[in-house]
Structure formats: C-alpha cells, structure tokens
Amino acid sequence: MNIVKVALLGVLGTLLAVQFKGGKSEYGIYMGAGISLVILFSILSRLDVIIDTMKQIGDYVSLVPSYISTLLKMLGITYIAEFAAVICKDAGYQTIASQIEIFAKLTILALSMPILLALLETIQAFLS
C-alpha cells in the first residue's frame, strides 16, 4: 500500500461516513474504525525497514540489544495506544481514551525502569 492508496481510502471513507452523520451516526464511527484498522495494518510492511535500521544503528554504537527491543516495544505501545485513544475520542468517549493513554504511559514507564536503573548504577559505579 502506498500513500496514494491510503489517502484515497481515507478520504473516500470519510466522505462515506459523512453521509451517515444525519441519521445513523454510529455507522460512521464503525466505518472510521474499520478504515483506520486497514491503514494500521498496511503500515506493517514498512516496519521491517525501521526495525532493521534501528538494529544497524545499535550495532554502530554497540548498544545492548535488549535496549533496542525495549525501544521498539515502546514505539509499538505508543502507536497502538494513540490509535485506540483517537478512535474512542472520535466516538465521544473521552474517559476511555484517557484511560488508554494512562495505561500506555504506565506500561512504558515500567519498561523503562531497567534502563533508568542501569543508568543510575553506572553513575554510582563512577561515584564510588
């Protein structure tokens, strides 16, 4: 899928959904969610390039591999959380959206704890 297809899909979907706005607005939301899902999965083929590049960059600076996978996990979590939160917001459910965002933030925090600890340990090693 290239950007032209994605753009066409998005704009057509939106135009179609607008049609439902007067009577059955819930259909519009269903359509929005469906099209978003399609676009979300179409990006997957591009992710390989990003992951490979990150691994290569990590090799250059001799980054610990587990750190890179942590970073990638975090990227995934933010992506999914933002996606879900935006759909919820679209449907008018702000509370659920913000809950998803908070959940994502806390998950990332938990993931990043080992890195923070390693950082502090390094500093401590130089202090003693």
Add this chain to the structure above:
Amino acid sequence: MKRMCVSLLLVLWCLAAMPVQASEITEEEDVSQEEIEDQLLDMFDFSEIDDVLKEIFPDEKLSFTEILSQIISGELELSWDTILGVLKDQFLYNYKTNKSMIVHILLIAIVAAVFTNFSSAFRSKQISEISFYILYLLLITICLNSFRVVMESVTASVDQITLFMKVLCPIYFVAVAIAKGSVTAVGFYTLVLILIGVVEMVILNVLLPLVHIYIMIKVLNFLSTEDYFSKFAELLETIISWSLKTILAFVIGLNVIQGLISPAIDSVKRSVVTKGAEAIPVIGDAIGGVAEVVLGTAVLLKNGIGIVGAVICIGICAVPLIEMVLMSLFYKMIAAVIQPISDKRIVGCVSSVAEGCQMLVRIQFTVGMLFMLTIAVVAASTS
C-alpha cells in the same frame, strides 16, 4: 592562562640565569676546579634518587649523576627537534588511543539526534526521553572511563613528583648549604617540606576528589532537562581555582621572603670567615683564592643539581599535561561538531568532561610550577 604564562616565564628566566657561573671560572683554575668538583660530587649519595628515577621512568635508564655531569660540563643537548619529536609522538599516541572514543561519542550524538526526531512522530514525549537515557548511559560510560584514565595519570604524576622531591631535597639542600650557608639551606628545606605536605594534603586529598565530584555533578545535571546542579558545579569550580591560586601565592610569597632574608645572613657569616682568613699574613691570599674556587664550584654543583631537579620535574609533569591538554581539546572538538545536530544535554555532557580535563591541567600545572618555582628561587637567591 596569563598568570600561568607569566609564572612560566619567571621560572625560565631564573633557570636561564643559573649556569652562568661555569664561564666565570678562569682556565688556570680549571684543573683544581675539576678536582674539587669530583671531591664535592663524591660527597653526595645519588643512589636513592636513581632508585626513584628508575621507578618513575622504568623505560629509560636515567642516571642522576650522568645528567648532572653533562649539565655541569655543558654537554647536555636539548634541541627543538627532540622536543618537537616528543610532542608529535605524544599527539599521535593520544590520537590513536582516543580515536575509537571520539568516533563513538560522535556516533552516539548522531544516533541520539535521529532517535529524537524519530520519536517526535508521536505525541508522547516518553519515548524520546527513554531513548535519550539509553544513549546517555552509553555516553557517560565512555566519557567517564576516559576521564578516569586521565585522573589516574594525574594522581600518579603528583605522587611521583612529591616522591622525587622528597629524595632530591636532602641532597639539593646539602649542596645549598655548601655553596651558601646553613641558614639558607635549613630555611628553604623547611619550606620545601611544607610545600610537599601542602601538595599531598590539599591537592592530592582534596582538590583531585573535588574535580571528580565536579564531573559527576555535571553529568547528573544533564540527566534532566532542568538545571538543578549547575550552581553547585560552579561553586566547586570556584573552590578549586581559588585554592590553587591561594597555594601558588602562598608558596611564592614564602619563597620570596625566605630568599630575601636567609641568604643575606649567610653572606654576612661567610664574608666574616673569608675576610678573616685573608687577613692572615702570607698564606691569607692563597686561602682566599682557594675558598673562592671551592665556593664557585659548589655554586656550580648546586645549580647543576637544581637544574637536573627542575628538568626531571618538567619530565614528570609533561606527559600527563600533554595528555590532558589533548584530551580536553578532543572533547571540545567533539562538542563543537555535535552541537548543531544533537541534544544540548549531550553537548553539555561532552563539554563538561573537557572542562574537567582543563581543571586537571590547572592542578597539574600548579603542582609542577610550585616545585619548579621553589628550585628556581633557591637557585637565584643563593647564587
């Protein structure tokens, strides 16, 4: 920096003024002068100094007596070529050992810039923070490791210089006592003992650990975007630079005062003795002549020992000094190169390591300066 240059010039001037005595002795007295020189040299025991020299410079076979006799007879050649050669070797050696470190820091900075841009695609700031932490972790490991190496070499060289002075002083001041008199020798000997004590206590035990804390504070400061510890770091910097200046001023002041008073006392005592001897009829003139030759030789020997001591002090300080100056330059260069692309905290971390190296340069320079100034003042005021 200006102060450093001025004090360096002062020392060079004093050192340059020293060997003049050699030419003052006329040729007729040459034979007897050599005999006296040998006899005087036999009085000193240089074996302890040689042991310490072997410890400090394990690769080169340095013998204190050899350098001394070369300097006294004016055979020691120190051309610009050898000095430039040493400098070039040092530069190449340091560049080679630090090359991978430089490349690594540059890469980390670039990768940090890429990651920051990458994660700005999302609204959440968390990812850019975490990726910054990961790279900062790598960065400080590299920076602090190389800083620790420099720190260790400074500590070692300060240790060596005090060790060397401890064995040089007894001999040097015996020579001073022969050449000028016991009051001067005792006065300056106490001074040098105080100086060694100050260097060991203040510089080795207080200032060097302070530089270490300064670096850690700086590194911690750049961990967060807020400026939490910069004032504390400034305070440490002020304490370090003020104490160095105070020590330098204190030692110069004591030296100058000592140099004004005690040699004068000795001159009075000595002139009473020689004038008294010259007053003896018939043999008086001969005694006066011999006394003059002996004294001239003693002064020559004393200045010779002083120069060798100063040269070895320079030798001990020079290598770590060059290493630190180069290191500081390397870090400054890296900071200059990465500033346009990278996070300002990474730039700050790199440049703070450069500042730490500069502080070490100042400490090392002051330590070398203190001992060389003392030797120079002793030599100048007892001639």
